[in-house]
Amino acid sequence: MxxxxxxxxxxxxxxxxxxxxxxxxxxxxxxxxxxxxxxxxxxxxxxxxxxxxxxxxxxxxxxxxxxxxxxxxxxxxxxxxxxxxxxxxxxxxxxxxxxxxxxxxTFRSFFYEPFRAAAGSMQPTIPVGAHMVVQKWGFGNYGTYGLSFFRFGVTEPVARGDILVFEAPPLRKYQYVKRVVALPGDQVKVQNGKLTVNGRVLVLSPLPDYLDEFSMRYYKRFLENSGAQEYEVVFDEQVRSVPLPTEKFAHMESCRYEADEVICTVPPDHYYFLGDNRDNSLDSRYLGFVPQDHLVGKVIYVSP
The missing domain is CATH 1.10.150 (DNA polymerase; domain 1)
Incomplete structure (x- = not known):
């Protein structure tokens, strides 16, 4: 027995x-x-x-x-x-x-890792609670479950319009998911949430209003064309200003803040991120530029 x-x-x-x-x-x-x-x-x-x-x-x-x-x-x-x-x-x-x-x-650290959206800064593209699959390979920041095992250089190309997960500068304490709107060397202007990159105003085409099921509020929705990609963005008419960041960030001298706009020149090896929920997003307007070695991976699938 x-x-x-x-x-x-x-x-x-x-x-x-x-x-x-x-x-x-x-x-x-x-x-x-x-x-x-x-x-x-x-x-x-x-x-x-x-x-x-x-x-x-x-x-x-x-x-x-x-x-x-x-x-x-x-x-x-x-x-x-x-x-x-x-x-x-x-x-x-x-x-x-x-x-x-x-x-x-190993799979989660080096290849693909699931994430879940905890906030609505990327609505309507990524609703609150949505599941995402993030490609890790090629972004040089390999780790999972809050642990970092290896850091190498980024080999995967990054394009305007890509949605990336990154470690918030400067302390890497939190991971955010936002959209890349400007690359190293670009000049970007954000005025009332509307984008101008290298002097080119990104076209906004009106769409039916968006209902945020989490807050049960309607937002103005538009289709934004970055030249290479089209995606939806929303605006909150109750929030129409760009407050100054609460803390200084690296290369802050490359930015100029005014009452309703911010203009920045992106330094080498850095990126400028915005949330698709333009008036309700903690992004580069407040966090500053995101260094290349803070990138975690690219969102390749979203399940709303």
Whole structure:
């Protein structure tokens, strides 16, 4: 009997981490299948399933209970005379756990990482609570879960109109998501939220008003054309000024602030960011220029 997996431990592992539970009861094919099941659930969550309140949680719970029961039954039926392979022993389970953690951390750090919008500064493009997938490779800032492992130079091209995640200067304490509106060497003017880059006024085409479901307020909405990209921006008629930053930032001498506008020349290896919610965004008008080594990654998918 001593060689038989403990049925209660199998059930616990199956509920908490289904693939490990299946390895523990010597069902490696089930382990692969349950891992794929978890991946499918994660993809469904990303593909707007989270908008149906409680559905993702219910599906995940049901899946965990199902694998829990399978692991319990398989452990109870296990032939005590059968030799358990190394991967189902404690050493194998521990090694599998470590390998799984390393794979997840590596993927999130170097390739793609999910984020969630905590604020509405990028509305209507990124609503409050929206899920995003961020490309990390090529931006030189590799880390996850609040940890930074490696920092290299940026090799991925950055274009006006790209939406990037970056570490807020100067302390890197917070990560923000905003749109790049000006590149190194550009002169940018923001007047009442409207953009002029290198003397070219970005065209705004009127669209129907935007309803912010979070605040239940309507905003004026426009389609802005940067030359290479078109995207929607909104304006809050109750906020029509550009207050001075509360603190000085690097290269602040490159900017000139007036009552309703700011004009800046972007220094080398820096970028100028704005939120699409032009009057409700903590961006480069207040934070200053974002150094290249503060870039985290590019938003390549948004699930509203």
């Amino acid at each position: 001593k060689n038989r997996p403990n049925k209660w431990l199998a059930a616990l592992l199956g509920f908490v981490m289904p693939p490990l539970g299946m390895l523990y009861v010597v069902r490696w094919k089930w382990a692969i299948a349950s891992g794929l099941g978890l991946l499918v659930l994660a993809c469904l969550e990303l593909l707007s399933l989270h908008r149906v309140e409680g559905l993702t949680t219910l599906l995940s719970l049901g899946f965990a209970v199902f694998i829990c029961r399978v692991a319990y039954v398989q452990a109870n039926r296990f032939d005590p005379e059968r030799t358990r392979p190394a991967y189902s022993q404690w050493s194998g389970i521990l090694l599998s756990s470590v390998a799984l953690v390393v794979c997840v951390v």
